[in-house]
């Protein structure tokens with residue numbers, strides 16, 4: 001439910017007065033108004049910027065304000081400004097987050113009041129302790145919740161053609177550091193704001209290059225084919241596979257901080273869409289996660305609508321089912337993940353934008369639609385994004401203990417459900433057909449922050465139901481067979497993924513079978529991804545709680561499999577085709593070795609070899625083989 005603080009939102013214009021008018025930078029405010037194409041596209045939250053004797057504003061640093069026409073900044077320029085900000089302000093810390101495929105740095109700024117910045121490790125420690133309620137007595141949890149500060153983690157620039165967010169967050173960072181309005185003071189004292197200004201630095205620099213080239217050549221120039229080195233729009237679909245450096249960097253940083261809220265800034269909406277989605281929502285989420293999405297979204301929609309800004313709405317647009325987006329790193333780990341879609345022009349030009357009737361119609365979820373036609377500028381976009389984020393930050397500041405407590409409660413509930421509700425574990429035998437894929441799956445689960453154990457005794461459990469088992473086709477014939485098999489076993493040494501762990505939601509998201517409702521509207525994105533199926537690895541869902549009592553030990557790395565050569569000085573060597581990916585790697589690594597591929601399965605030395613197995617003759621091949 002919404003809190004009393006937001007129920008008096010009707011007075012917000014009075015509650016959020018800017019007390020620092022005397023110190024405002026008149027030139028900055030003048031340009032904000034000049035670059036905003038319609039007064040309705042501006043709010044009192046961002047129509048000014050304080051000046052500071054010691055801290056450089058974007059205008060001081062760049063000679064122009066944020067959101068000015070025709071100006072985009074590269075990562076070097078953005079990082080240069082944020083470093084200057086951190087150098088000048090004790091309220092801002094600048095840190096590296098990791099590197100991209102092309103070697104560019106990902107960075108973040110951390111903003112809070114001086115006392116909080118001086119004790120960041122203490123506050124980080126609080127959130128990390130709350131993340132695992134097993135090691136935390138209830139009384140201590142209560143004390144920590146009272147003392148902790150939520151981390152609000154903003155990512156910008158994930159989608160490179162959506163150019164506005166990396167610009168906006170520079171002004172936001174400055175404002176959070178220097179403004180003395182009650183709103184910003186409340187945020188600075190109660191929330192630790194972390195901003196990753198460019199989540200896809202390779203793509204940002206390419207985009208800025210292309211934009212500048214086209215500006216200089218009558219708008220003739222190449223489009224962006226890829227944004228990052230290997231990927232375009234789907235850099236926001238990497239949350240399961242972790243193929244990209246940017247995803248791994250953000251995930252590692254999530255696991256370091258345990259942010260309370262993650263907020264990803266995008267530009268495919270009109271004028272500000274705040275995520276909640278239409279549903280069906282992902283079936284594994286704690287209901288409290290969804291409640292917090294709605295609380296935050298309603299606060300932003302109400303506050304900006306009240307200020308007369310057209311086109312601020314929620315629901316619709318996306319489903320909320322697929323869990324592989326960057327900000328779902330938070331949703332699947334007991335935090336809150338959310339996003340904005342604002343209106344970008346794909347650069348920094350000011351253009352007339354005519355919108356389709358389907359996005360300007362008045363609907364139940366959009367009682368305040370955008371205009372059919374408007375001159376649109378990067379500054380308008382900056383105003384919407386920044387106003388929304390300030391409202392969200394204030395809401396989290398006002399309800400800081402609730403957000404922190406709910407994060408803790410979701411972890412606690414995950415543990416309780418893991419002990420009292422099926423499924424209780426997944427068991428992944430290591431003697432399957434694809435031994436390397438099995439190890440890679442275990443490695444991925446560990447990298448995701450999931451706890452993985454290894455059974456130290458043979459396992460046996462009753463099979464009440466086992467829909468995810470063995471990649472078996474659970475069709476009619478299988479169902480009858482299952483009735484007959486009362487117990488399932490797996491040998492000692494099998495991996496066990498217990499569900500009585502804080503990231504139970506994530507385990508189920510990755511390993512369970514998705515049941516997207518058949519009668520639902522077509523989804524925004526993927527509906528199914530069960531990782532054991534995708535990787536053809538046997539994984540048994542165990543609905544028998546006895547499995548939790550088996551002897552097992554926790555591992556921090558996959559056990560691995562070692563290949564072995566049986567016998568030497570043979571006429572032929574056989575390599576069984578397990579269909580593991582590395583089977584193909586072997587062929588390319590040994591490109592000088594003559595190999596034959598079996599066209600059918602066969603038996604040799606009492607073993608079965610699959611079709612496609614390699615037959616390597618000793619004769620004519622180099623080295624040890626002969």
Ligand SMILES: [Zn+2]
Pocket residue numbers: 159162266267268
């Ligand atoms: Zn986007």
